Amino acid sequence: MTDFPAEVRTVDVRTVPWWPAAITLVAALLAAVLVPLTLDTSDIGSFRLSVVGYVLGAIVVPVGVAVHRFRREEAKRSPYYDPRYAYDKIAAVAMAVGVLSSVWHAFVVATELAR
């Protein structure tokens, strides 16, 4: 029979929370889904949806990414940090999708405002 050290330490493993990346992804996908729904720039419904799309893509997504990065950096300070690289990728993809979608929505909003 082998004797093991009696001391067993419990540590609090820190990971970046999932929800900022998830919210960012959902916002980006919504902004992207709104693009085909706003192709008719002469329709006032398109303008309304594009305002939503622009806010999602150009504001909510970057804020979500910022929150994700902030929380990740906080978690990194722990010696027991457990990285979640998939969340970083999700946030990066969401940022690209969101910003690109917001360009289209910006065009629709601008078109309506310029009439």
Added chain:
Amino acid sequence: MRGRALLGAILGLLLAAAPLSAAGQTGELSDVGERSFADVAACVANSDTLLVSMVVDQSGSLQNTDPANERVGAVDTAIEALEGLRQTASAELDVQMNLAVFDGSYEELVGWGSLAGDHAQSLRDAAARELPVRNTGDFTDYRAALSGAERSLTSRSEAVDPDACKVVLWFTDGRLDVGESTQAARAELCAPQGIADSLRGNHIAVVALALFTEQGRGAVSQEDANLLRAVAEGSADGVECGTTPVPESFSGRAYLRASDAAALRRVFAGAGTLIEGGQQALSVTCPGQECIEGQFRVPLDRGLSGFRLVLDGVQEDRPPVMRSPDGQAVELVSGTAAEVGSGQLAASTKEGLTVVDLTFATGGSPGGSWVLDTHATPQQVTVIDLYYFWGVGLEIRAPEGLTIGESSPLQVLLSYADGTPVDPADYQSLAVRMQVGGQDVSLVPDGPGSYVTTHDVPAQDAPAALEIGVTAEAVSSPSSVGLGPVSGSARLQTVLPPSYATLLTHELRMPQIVGLGTTSGALQFRGSERGETRVCVDDVRIAAPELAGEVTVSTAGQCLAIPANDEVTWPVELSPAGAADGRIQGSLVLSMTSVDSSDTITVEVPVGASMMRPVNEPLRWGLVAGLVLLGLLLPTAIAWLTNLLNGTFRVGPRTVLAEAPVRLTPQGLEPQARTALLTLDDFRGLGFAKESRRSRIDGPVRLTRRLPLWPFGEVRYEAVTDDGVVVSSLDPYTLKGGRRAPAVSNFGDVFFLRLRPSPNEDGSYDGLLVIVDTDDPDLSTVIRRREDQVQRFRDWSALYERLEEQVRQDVEPEPAAVATRKSASPSAPVGPGGPSDAEARPSLWDEPRSSLWEDPPTRPEGDSVWDPGADSGRSGPAPSRDRERSDKPRSIFDD
């Protein structure tokens, strides 16, 4: 009858008219296109004015698709064809034309004018001068082309003839391309009540003339070609544009395509021929199966009015010869005009195209085969396009009027241009169909060229006019040439019984509303002979785009008294609540009261107007730029702020710094002059009063951050020393000649070594082990954890090699420095960079220096280790943990 006379004039004068158009490449003309050209031809035959807006692409792709500027000749051909049409119609048909170009916007090059006089030459001159240099546009915006043409045609029509036939000859070589807004453009074009519907609803026939090459630069995909076709015709291979199926009341539309620039003239000429009422029959290459030894046989059955041949590739020195059925031969040179039998034969040649017309002005051809000897050889082929002219016209009549509440006869007369009734016996089959208000009605023959039916006009909700459409199709005998459809339409006004006023307005078609505004029209009545009557607005049924909001239809009063025999005008105004794009359509339901007020009849008058909101382009693109910029700046700013906030070290009252004398060998670290690597005395508080974020921590090594230039990049952390060499436990251990080392924001994960840059004789390096940590829960735990961390570190060999490499790299550029360094005493080591460098930075090793440490650690006396505190020349007792300090952290020495 005027229509037949006009058509007769057209066909008759075609012979005398000089050059008319050649047939184009019409193999792709669809059924919709055929019917549409029939509609246009019918409109031309029944109108006083034909307005043609020629809109030509000026996008940069033309440099690839039409480098020889064949479109100039094509436009010339179209002008010539329309000029010929004007000449054939004599004084009765006024053909007016303008010329415009488009890319991202619409620009009129030549304004409106009648093709009589100098205007045709002005158009030609402008085409020759402008079009070759108009090929640099960035975009191909169909919206700009069609909206511009619609505006121009509408305003011209309002100015000269509200009932004018309106045609857009729209030439493009490229796919719809408006950059990022291409999808938006497509939606604007093709949405119900969008731009395409607006043109159709305004009875503007769109003839799209496409130069779509299939290969090379500028080639257009089938999908893009289908879109153009759908914009013109409503649908194409599953692609739809506008309201589909296209309502019967909408105007005609057609699509013709050239697969190379050389065929453009033929396509434009074909469009002209089709507008005249020609029907494409055959396109052959001579010699070939249908043109053996260059002899092309043209069957001309009874009941046809003639044919047109367009010859491309005729030998200039051997003109073709036409032989009649009775053997008479005529050499076809430019300007030929000969009477052959009862027909008129004419030929004209221009720039390689020869057009041959044979026309029988009275009662159709007697039949027989004509033979064209092209003299073509396999080495010099001739392409022949054959068009037949049926040459019949339709007249729709209501001989006794269409009285509301009664059954009235309707009659269709089918006759040749000279008025000769069409004899059904001349054809294998002849079918005449009628639609009244969109409903099929059966016709019965009633003598030569006459078909009749009866129609009941309801007493309630009676239309102000009945829309009646008739089409006739036939198959000739014996050659089985399909003829038609020839179409005709009429709006026959319904008539109220004599005790009511007469409604003189069939339909209220009001001017376009641009932006926020109103439009107006007027209803006209003629009073009953029997006394005063009355009309009231009973109901308004209006459909408008959503943005238009509520559309108010206002009249001068709810009711109007109409005196006997007086003609009265009743203004009507349409006022949408907002600006919108699309069409307002609906009807006014009028309640007409009889003279003795005993009966009331309701009549429905269609009302319509198009709406357009002009886009302020500079403002739009300015807003796009602003919003996109905001959309990019915002995440950039947030990312930068995140880095600024996150790129910090979290410190507090319990943050401690340890520095312990060590010696680095390739095998690892060993304490200097003592047994333990770390002791409690090595630690001191950093003096932070509260939890905070710091971008830098000063000490034996300075922990700092480096913000990335790219705000979405990661913040880098570094340990920096101005004296000696700094090494960390993170790969690549040390950088920049040993002056920097990688770090992380969590300083608990890393330890640092600040070493003398010159090794001892045994190759080891003396220096300090530097640790920043948090005394949580107590320093003993920190010491255990840190010693464990050092023991578990396995890359000492790599770290040592890296250190050597960096130190060498720093010294090698100055070979003299190496020699000096070897001879230097340990107390005066040569710093990185050689002697001069050592002289420049002597503080750590030789001279008193400004302190790196506010609170240097205590060193054992007599120890041989490198002691930066001693080097610094400080005097007095070394500070210990027991010393009172005003900024002493409250935590690290307290239990």
